[in-house]
Amino acid sequence: MTAPTAAMQLTVLGSGTAIPVADRFPAGYLLAIGDRRLMVDCGPGTLRRLAQAGTSLRDLDAVLLTHYHTDHCADLGPLLFALRSPLFAGRGPLHVFGAPGLQRLVDTLTQAWPWLAPRGYELHLHEVLPGTFAIADATVTAVPIRHTAQSLGYRVAAANGASAAFSGDADECDELVELARGVDVFVCEAATPDGQKLDGHLTPSLTARFAARAGARQLVLTHFYPECEGHDLRAAAAAHFGGSIALAHDLLQLPVGARGR
Ligand SMILES: [Zn+2]
Numbered sequence: 001m002t003a004p005t006a007a008m009q010l011t012v013l014g015s016g017t018a019i020p021v022a023d024r025f026p027a028g029y030l031l032a033i034g035d036r037r038l039m040v041d042c043g044p045g046t047l048r049r050l051a052q053a054g055t056s057l058r059d060l061d062a063v064l065l066t067h068y069h070t071d072h073c074a075d076l077g078p079l080l081f082a083l084r085s086p087l088f089a090g091r092g093p094l095h096v097f098g099a100p101g102l103q104r105l106v107d108t109l110t111q112a113w114p115w116l117a118p119r120g121y122e123l124h125l126h127e128v129l130p131g132t133f134a135i136a137d138a139t140v141t142a143v144p145i146r147h148t149a150q151s152l153g154y155r156v157a158a159a160n161g162a163s164a165a166f167s168g169d170a171d172e173c174d175e176l177v178e179l180a181r182g183v184d185v186f187v188c189e190a191a192t193p194d195g196q197k198l199d200g201h202l203t204p205s206l207t208a209r210f211a212a213r214a215g216a217r218q219l220v221l222t223h224f225y226p227e228c229e230g231h232d233l234r235a236a237a238a239a240h241f242g243g244s245i246a247l248a249h250d251l252l253q254l255p256v257g258a259r260g261r
């Protein structure tokens, strides 16, 4: 087996939104840090993408939820149901992190679907406020983001030096700069093309300006509404951000903090 060339690996599990389209599932991202596996958001369909990416639920250590719109967390129920399978017996605990409301969400889901109660593994729910906490070999900083009342962006810094930041859904706010300051890769929403801005969301130009202010090394634009198709989102962003720019698509893989940087 060859040694990994990156300190951290990012896989886009879903680059879409609440609007169903053929080739983009709603929001979800996988971070591989050594043998640890973290998901950021788990929108509907992203568990299937996780399987396509070759990651078993046996190996999933933690899920970080940015907010509770269904396009960011609706696979939580299917995740908890699947983990009860004898297939995963003996696996380690699953840690789920999110703003206050997480416990109520899981309680409500479990009231509706009693068979979501953990069996054969431990489920740890962590309601987090803005601030820093540790997961496995990483330090995570939760930053309040303007979208819903309690939306959080997450910055994940691995012990090996690699770092990635996730905006979740976001409208313009200075906290995006704090979130992504000097980060190796900034995964930030750009929901609609320039000139078609939606309340609570960004456009490629706005996203790129925040990435530039933050001094992020690489920008990944994501969370594309159908209006984005046919627009040159990269060019719109490149006018405001000089670092490398990627447009997310489902199952896109990117090394983060590659050797020799
Ligand atoms: Zn969304």
Ligand SMILES: [Zn+2]
Pocket (backbone or CB within 6 Å): 067, 069, 147, 169
């Ligand atoms: Zn949202």
